[in-house]
Amino acid sequence: MLRAMFSKTGDAVWISHLDLMRLFQRAFKRAGLPLTHSQGFNPRPSVSIALPLSVGVESHCELLDFQLDGVEVPVEELRERLNEKLIPGIRVLSVYDDGMKLKELGLLRCEVVMEYDRPVPEGAGESVRALFGRDQLLVEKKGKNGVTEQDILPMIRSLSVEASGDAIRFQAVVCCQDPSLNPMQLVAAVERYLPELSPVYKKVSRMELFDKNGQPFR
Amino acid sequence: MTQLLNRILPLVQKPARYTGGEYNEIKKDLADVRVRVAFCFPDTYEIGMSNVGMRILYGVMNQMDGVWCERVFAPWGDMEEQMRQHDLPLWALESRGPVKDFDMIAFTIGYEMSYSNILNMLRLAGIPLRSSERQGLHNMVFAGGVCAYNPEPLADFIDFFCLGEGEEITPEVLDLYDRAKAEGWTKEAFLLAVSKIDGVYVPSFYRHEYAEDGTLEAVVPLVDVPAVITKRVVEDLDRAYWPTKMIVPSTEIVHDRANLEVFRGCIRGCRFCQAGFSCRPVRRKSADVLFRQAKETLEDSGNNEITLSSLSTSDYRELKELTDRLIPYCAQSKINLSVPSLRADNFSRELMEKLQTVRKSGLTFAPEAGTQRLRDVINKNLTEDEILTTCANAFSGGWNNVKLYFMLGLPTETDEDVLGIAELVYKVIKTWKEHAVNKKRGLRVHVATAYFVPKPHTPFQWEKQITPEEYLRRCKLLKDHFYSRSIEYDYHAPDLSRLEAVMARGDRRLGEVILAAVENGAKLDGWDEYFRYDLWLDAFRSCGVDMDRYTTRGYSDDEILPWDHIDVGVSRGFLLRERDRAYEAQITPDCRHGCAGCGANKLLKEVSCDA
Missing domain, CATH: 3.40.50.280 (Cobalamin-binding domain)
Structure with a gap:
């Protein structure tokens, strides 16, 4: 099994998870790199992407697992050949064959930007920091069984808040597997408890993955 | 920002x-x-x-x-x-x-x-x-x-x-x-x-x-x-531009695959079909060029499916040469080759079996009319025998799903023709009972009827469209004769087809109506989610334009038609002749059995019609 770490930025962030799988299947084919296929009635090339990314979210650390069918290509060449056949916004950063087990994946460093039509009011940074300094922070979560409330604080390992110009920025390390916190929930907390600071636009970026002990995950 | x-x-x-x-x-x-x-x-x-x-x-x-x-x-x-x-x-x-x-x-x-x-x-x-x-x-x-x-x-x-x-x-x-x-x-x-x-x-x-x-x-x-x-036509399709570097959408589209047009025009002459007449004359494309373009397109796009398209792909002269090369290439590259609109002839049946090795698709027929008489009127040269033989083969090969498409309101249609649809469907069910290999899975026959829309540049361009009430009566008549639980019957509300009929044979007076409808919010009319018939009815009313003028009235053959100054190649004399043959339930054999003299070959200077 080979693993590619890739970024998804720019206009490509609007491509859905399923469409992205299809896009990679075609990129492999264009690059002349045959993939192994699933068995069964309707064989499909087997590629899998860990931690599906929400539409609109940017990432610099996506993982794609795949297996080549009957050919061996040096990993650096694989990276180059794929990048030649991909679209703007999707870039393979590295390819390797000794990736860690996905179940060891635990933490994600992310950036969240909340944008406003006017300069951020004075004291906004303090209010937001105070919000995340509470003992408990219940935020609504939409799941299969309807809307439930969850306390997001235990899933935030570190958080810094910076308010300047017309934006408030979070730098955070959050849990991303068992349990996982969607970084968008940081914004949801602000919208719920500090409605006057509800942004006109919010942008989330995945920056870096770690294992459960905080060591870089690859 | x-x-x-x-x-x-x-x-x-x-x-x-x-x-x-x-x-x-x-x-x-x-x-x-x-x-x-x-x-x-x-x-x-x-x-x-x-x-x-x-x-x-x-x-x-x-x-x-x-x-x-x-x-x-x-x-x-x-x-x-x-x-x-x-x-x-x-x-x-x-x-x-x-x-x-x-x-x-x-x-x-x-x-x-x-x-x-x-x-x-x-x-x-x-x-x-x-x-x-x-x-x-x-x-x-x-x-x-x-x-x-x-x-x-x-x-x-x-x-x-x-x-x-x-x-x-x-x-x-x-x-x-x-x-x-x-x-x-x-x-x-x-x-x-x-x-x-x-x-x-x-x-x-x-x-x-x-x-x-x-x-x-x-x-x-x-x-x-x-x-x-x-109208303009391209004479030599082998030398014509073909996009082998296709845009590959990053999100799923309706036909999410490579598409190769194998020829243009149609030899069949189904009398209701606008494309069949307006896309004439027939121009070939060689299997060599097509194979090269298929390979280039597939390699460049990375698609895992390719469709051979045309108005009637079974009529492509070099279909055997092309598929003999494409099938092994596609199998080796794990590409699904789809050949839609195949006729029910022997070669096509063989081809369908070969294509199965890549993937099995559904079985669809468009007899358009329920009786042989009415199929002769519309010159749809598909016999009950062909349908049932193909069904028998398919059922014994494990298929248990058939789609049948018909039109209601065709010229000269009677209740007997409508009930002929029910009879044909029962014969399909009977064929399944005789040939199915696995009866436990049951049979699904999907029947759909459309409301006939007369189109310009066809032998039926002068015809009356039946009223929406009459269309619905015929739908109900048919529905009342479907007893089997295997049948799924779909018919659309007549509103959209009525409006389509108005636009298809409309004149300049409709400009005001379209403008009024759009100003009132009409858009995406082809989508059920957005189609608002009431907006259109209001627009016709406020502009004082009578929809029936373009639908149930029909056009007389001494009248100037709004599209008479547009020449698509097929002559008015030929269309009138075809209309008369339709009234007599006389078929016109396909162009390969002899040129019927439609006139479209006059558009060609360098090559001749390849029908």
């Missing part, structure tokens, strides 16, 4: 269809561009990107030096709402530039029910809708596609139409515009010059006069323009 479009994208469904950036999208430096063309498809991205004509002309235009053709699609309702709320004008995908900045605005029109989208897209772009309200060369609006064969309902809005196949005429038109722009011509001077290009129709140069009873009395050329405009 994040730009406006990006701020809106999280709020709409399937945002990837609004951003461009796909593989093989063509970008140019505006500094090198003299003519910017906004190529508009009057429906959503998913439909438009599946359109082969658009793919061809996108390539043709972008091959030209100094021309940049970009794509524009109709936004879905949620996006339209956001655009209006934020004053965001319609943009083109490649540059994200507003459509109103473009020199030329091209529409390809293949479906009458997209007329409201054309006006709505112009409105969303902030461009005046009427041709007479647009001054100068900027925002020159032109259109082509099969609906241009009766362009009159859109005559008020489109500056000029290009009739027929676009590979050759489009560069001629763009070259002329390039020159006009460089030399600062007036709009009138350009339109007069462009009207000299074969196949170009400038509606504002013709006056339509109506008699007191409302019939069209005369079409009067106002300047020196041809009285009849003849």
